[in-house]
Amino acid sequence: MTDPIVRITEARKAFPLPDGSRLAAVDGVSLEAEPGTAVSLTGPSGSGKSTLLHLIGAIERLDSGSIVVAGQDIGKLSRKALAGYRRTVGFVFQRFHLLPALTALDNVLAPVLPFRTAFDKQERARELLKVVGLDDRAAALPSQLSGGQQQRVAIARALVNEPRLLLADEPTGNLDSRTGTAIMDLLLTLRDERGTTVMVATHDPGIAERCDAALHLRDGRLR
Ligand SMILES: Nc1ncnc2c1ncn2[C@@H]1O[C@H](COP(=O)(O)OP(=O)(O)O)[C@@H](O)[C@H]1O
Ligand SMILES: [Mg+2]
Known part of the structure; x- marks a missing residue:
């Protein structure tokens, strides 16, 4: 077994709501992604797909848990190292x-x-x-x-x-289905020819089906 390129353990991220409570957008997610694979992330609107991708890309900071990418625990990186890390991830x-x-x-x-x-x-x-x-x-x-x-x-x-890791947030969401299929073809070609790990959030079951692994989120948790 190769080491996973992404290893997430009990990741949590909540956002404050106007009424003073907090909304758990990512609520205890653990997952692993193997290098050179395509992983789909499906789930209804608001289920936490974008937030999870933002956490992996260090656009958002974790509240708790850990995210290790290519052996680096991104929660432990300094500000400067984080800026460098972000440049190693494609969005x-x-x-x-x-x-x-x-x-x-x-x-x-x-x-x-x-x-x-x-x-x-x-x-x-x-x-x-x-x-x-x-x-x-x-x-x-x-x-x-x-x-x-x-x-x-x-x-x-x-x-x-x-980047060794490409994070795609509904990359075909604004495209007709034929164009969307061509974009997915391209992402899978990058996986095959460059060994890029692709994590793709999508509403399209046809796109999820073409990936090597499928993750389904609901209310911030994997189902
Ligand atoms: N910056 C933010 N501030 C407050 N709430 C947010 C923010 N980002 C996301 N949320 C909330 O977190 C939940 C998950 O959102 P999101 O990750 O965008 O889901 P998805 O991408 O699956 O549609 C939603 O309820 C959303 O309203
Ligand atoms: Mg989203």
Whole structure:
């Protein structure tokens, strides 16, 4: 057995409500994800899928429990180490979140632009646009691209730091089913060709079915 790339033990996260009580968004979740696998995360709206992905990506901090990614306990990282950790995880969102004034190429470059890198940034960004099948649209603005193409740019951007872990939060939620299938094809190709671990929150049972492991959340707990 290989070590899991993600090991979560009794993770909890609650949000304060206006009435002073707290809502347990993630309520004692334990799970493991094997490296190079695709894991689906399904569950009704409000069941905690996004919160769980945000905890794994260290966008949100845990209240209690632990999350170990590639051997690092992310709850124990300093602020500075956390910023470094976040750059090793790729995030893909339902609404793409591209910067509207930047070209496809510059959107892919954006996460690495402020940093000194050991690789040629332009070259890496061009390569990634090729990986997602958009090398001919490098100069296009998001508004000139279809939804599926925008999501491809967002996936290329998520890959710019060569993450071992890609977290996708309803990546096909804004796409028609054919385009959504093509986006899922792409995520599974990344798993197969790069060994990227993909965790994908989805409402689509067809997408969940294509993953290697399926997790179902309800009221912040795995069912
Ligand atoms: N920043 C936040 N502040 C307050 N409540 C939140 C916040 N984020 C999520 N929640 C609540 O936590 C629960 C889980 O939300 P979420 O993780 O977004 O679920 P899902 O992605 O499965 O729809 C919901 O009840 C949601 O309203
Ligand atoms: Mg969500």
